[in-house]
Amino acid sequence: MTRTRFAPSPTGYMHVGNLRTALYAYLTARHDGGQFILRIEDTDRERYVEGAVDIIYNTLKENGMTWDEGPDVGGEYGPYVQSERMGMFKDYAEQLVEKGMAYRCFCTEERLAELHEQQKASGEAVGHYDRRCRCLSCEEIQAHLDAGDPYVIRQKMPTEGVTAFDDIIYGHIEVQNAELEDQILIKTDGMPTYNFANVVDDHLMAISHVIRGSEYLSSTPKYQLLYQAFGWDVPVYIHCPPVMKDEHNKLSKRNGDASYQDLVAQGYLSEAVLNYLLLLGWSPKGEEEIFSLEDMIKIWDPSRINKSPAIFDIVKLRAINAAHISRMSDEEFTKLAEPWIRQTVKSEIDMELLCRNLKPRCEILSDIPERVAFIDNMPETIDPELYKNKKFKTDADTALTALKTLEPALAAITDWTKDAIYEACLAAAQKLEVKNGWLLYPLGIALSGQRSTPGGGTDLAAIIGREKTLERIRKAIG
RNA sequence: GGCCCGUUGGUCAAGCGGUUAAGACUCCGGCCUCUCACGCCGGCGACGGGAGUUCGAUUCUCCCACGGGUCACCA
Numbered sequence: 001m002t003r004t005r006f007a008p009s010p011t012g013y014m015h016v017g018n019l020r021t022a023l024y025a026y027l028t029a030r031h032d033g034g035q036f037i038l039r040i041e042d043t044d045r046e047r048y049v050e051g052a053v054d055i056i057y058n059t060l061k062e063n064g065m066t067w068d069e070g071p072d073v074g075g076e077y078g079p080y081v082q083s084e085r086m087g088m089f090k091d092y093a094e095q096l097v098e099k100g101m102a103y104r105c106f107c108t109e110e111r112l113a114e115l116h117e118q119q120k121a122s123g124e125a126v127g128h129y130d131r132r133c134r135c136l137s138c139e140e141i142q143a144h145l146d147a148g149d150p151y152v153i154r155q156k157m158p159t160e161g162v163t164a165f166d167d168i169i170y171g172h173i174e175v176q177n178a179e180l181e182d183q184i185l186i187k188t189d190g191m192p193t194y195n196f197a198n199v200v201d202d203h204l205m206a207i208s209h210v211i212r213g214s215e216y217l218s219s220t221p222k223y224q225l226l227y228q229a230f231g232w233d234v235p236v237y238i239h240c241p242p243v244m245k246d247e248h249n250k251l252s253k254r255n256g257d258a259s260y261q262d263l264v265a266q267g268y269l270s271e272a273v274l275n276y277l278l279l280l281g282w283s284p285k286g287e288e289e290i291f292s293l294e295d296m297i298k299i300w301d302p303s304r305i306n307k308s309p310a311i312f313d314i315v316k317l318r319a320i321n322a323a324h325i326s327r328m329s330d331e332e333f334t335k336l337a338e339p340w341i342r343q344t345v346k347s348e349i350d351m352e353l354l355c356r357n358l359k360p361r362c363e364i365l366s367d368i369p370e371r372v373a374f375i376d377n378m379p380e381t382i383d384p385e386l387y388k389n390k391k392f393k394t395d396a397d398t399a400l401t402a403l404k405t406l407e408p409a410l411a412a413i414t415d416w417t418k419d420a421i422y423e424a425c426l427a428a429a430q431k432l433e434v435k436n437g438w439l440l441y442p443l444g445i446a447l448s449g450q451r452s453t454p455g456g457g458t459d460l461a462a463i464i465g466r467e468k469t470l471e472r473i474r475k476a477i478g
Numbered sequence: 479g480g481c482c483c484g485u486u487g488g489u490c491a492a493g494c495g496g497u498u499a500a501g502a503c504u505c506c507g508g509c510c511u512c513u514c515a516c517g518c519c520g521g522c523g524a525c526g527g528g529a530g531u532u533c534g535a536u537u538c539u540c541c542c543a544c545g546g547g548u549c550a551c552c553a
Contacts (some may be wrong), residue, residue, distance in 0.1 A: 009553060044553050079533050082553095109551075128549085152551055170483065179549090187551040194553045218548040241484080247545075276490095280501085282530055283491055287501055306491075308547060313489045316503045326516070359517040389513080425512080434534085440512030456512035 002034030004209045005202070006060075006067070008081075009041045011050030013259035014059045016312065017213070017243035017251050020277040024240060025211040026065045029298040037205060038070030041082045043197070059260055062270050064293045069205075082197065089192035092230070093153040093185045101229035102185060104151045106135040108146045128181045129154070153186040155196075155226065161220040167237045169305050170214075175221045183222055187316060195219060197225045202235060211238040211302075238302050241281055244311045251312050263317075267340065267365030272321035272388050279320075281310040290323045322363040327466040333359045340368035345375045350463045356457035357463070371454060375464055380451040381475060386445045392437035399442035400477065405432060406443060407473050410461065418462035425458055446476035 004025040008018060029036040038060070038313040040053055053071075060067065060081050068441075069075025074258060096102035107129075115130055124333060125296055134156060136144075144151065158177040166172050185271060192200070219241050227234045245251045253259055258266075273290055283306045291299070334355040341354065354372065362368055384396035394402070409428045413420055429439045443457030453460060461469040 011553090041553065047553075090520090110553090134497040175482070175484070181549075184551055189551080191551090195550070198553090213547095214483075215547055221482095239483095242546075244546090250546090279490065281490085283501095285492095289502060310482050313487060313503075316490065319503050322516090357515090361514070392512090422512080424549095429512095436512055438512095445512050450513090454514080456514090459511065460513095 001206075002029055002032035002035060003206050004034065004211055005037040005039050005207050007039040007049065007201075008056050008197075009039050009044060010049060010056060011044075011047045012049045012052050012055070013253055013261050014055055015251060015253045015257065015259050016263070016273070019059065019063070019162075019214060019260050019274070020243060020280060021211060021240055023063075023066060023296075024238070024276060024282075024302065024305070025209075026421050027296055028209050028211060028238065028302050030297040031300040034208070034365070035068040036065070037075070037077075037207070037396045038067040039080050039082065039201065039205070040071055041194075043086065043191075055261070063274050082201065083095050085197070086191055086199065089197055089200055090190050092184055093192070093196065096155070096229055097153060098183070098228065100156070102153050102155050103136070104141060104144075105129075105154045105182075105184075106149050106151045107308075112348055116431055124412070128348040131182055134182065147324060150188040151216055152184045154182040154190055154214065155185050155222065155229075156224065156312075157182050157222075163224055165220055165224045165234070165237060165240050167217070167220075168302050169239055169241075169307055170217065173217070175222070175223075179223060180225070196226070197221050197248055203227070203230070205234045209302075210235045211240065214239040214241050220392045221426065238305070240305060241307060241309045243280060244309045246311060247281060250309075257312075258314075267367070268317065268321050269324050269336075269365075272317065272324040275324065276317045276320045280312065281306045290320070290327065301407065318363045325362065326360060328359070330356050330359065336365060336468065337362075338369055340365050341372050343369040344373040344377070347376050347468075348465065349375060350418075350465075353459065354454060354463045357459050361454050371452075374450055374453070378472060382445060382449050386449070386451060387442055389437070389441050391439050392435060394438055394441055398438065400432075401476050402442045403446055403473050405438065407470065407477065410466075410473070411468070411470055416462070418458060418468045421461050422458045443473075447472050 006025050008014070008022070015233060026036050028034075038056075040056070041052075042048060046302070057072065067073065069077060069080060069333040071078075071080045074080075076330065090404065097104065100193065109355040112129070119128075133154070161177050162174045163177055163180070164172060164174040183195060184193050186192055220237060220239075224234060243251045245255075245257050249255070251257045260270075260273060264270060271292065274296075275289075278296055279289060284299055285301070285304070328336075330352070334352060337355050337358060338351060339353070341358075345380065358368065362371065387394055387396045387399040389395075405428050406425065409424050410421065411422050425440055425443070426436060429436050440457040444453055444460055445451070447453075447457060447460040447464065464472075
């Protein structure tokens, strides 16, 4: 049974790299018909941010990623909040001590610091604990214990040989055991270190696939040895490369890079963000790139995750967002777009027609307010240059003629609809023996005061209504 | 610095010994068209470097360069 977990720390907004990891874990579980578990790793009180857990819940929910077990929904492997599990780890570490795979270390922080200085001075391999307490006699240990000396429990690493593991993405990786430090499992306060808690939790929760960032690649051999020491089955490892801001820097909330929440606030669709994230570091087998979450579950294959870091490209995200918008129904789009339109347009308009015209013209929702602002706010004067169009051979002079022709023709319309307006304009053009564009291009300019508009002249007329249309034409005629 | 990992156009990427080295985004043309956009057609643009192995390397091996990660009683 495939069981994956997403184990975020509640430290604030969810950044996109994190969301991507959640997605990959979710997809791996769902593709196999397995379970997706949410575990909150909140033991770092320093970085804990109030409300961050809700952000995690909401982000996953907004994206349709449901979890089968978690703090809020429970499950048979709980509790799912790490801080509530803290008491259970010491026993596991003691088991290892009894097996001779771990040992108590009574070295003080001062000695460790001293050791570090010495190592630095002598130029030998820095950082590693010298394993002094590894060969303490029973009597010595008992003496320390009797004296009530504080101690940590360290993992006893093999001194020779290699430890190997297999990663779905990176393949077979081997490291020399001599490189490994006797890492601390249980701190002096009796609480586990992250690495230890993580292994025990994953085992206890029966996690079958561990999906996490590639920064854990170098600590995985230690994890591997822990699983072996306990005699537990090792999970399948899937290490994902980081999402980068540029060639050198990881995307992070620290330097204010866009979080998922920021992107949504900027008018990106959550489906599009998720779709983009799917593609950032992973590629589907075929050519199709636009997917719903359901599609993703079907086609997901973790072995196609790329090995190298991927740079986050907002331009591509925009394109994916546009693709999702264009695939929406007009009704759906209208519902989403209306609040954005209403930011700059208060007057009564043909909302449906506007939205139909807007849909293929906006890549993200926040493009909208500025695009439609002309509806309520026309510039005082229209730059005559705008009337120039090479193809239709128009300029300010021809525009004047055109608008003078249009004014009575439009004024005569009783049924103010896009079709009726268009018909009337066509008739006028025929009468004048000119191309439609010659007549209609200036109309769009006169009604909007800008070159780029959501729809042609007749669309605009229908959208803003008869009164405004005639008023603007008359003003343009002067 | 030690160890681990990576390196295909500007970006995301396919490729898994023999290909005119896909595709997407961007950019540039053209078509369509009542503007702009959408759409369609076309174009520019890449295997980090050097040795091997091989009849043949983007693909395998080694070295170098560059980049990333990791070396806590943080998670």
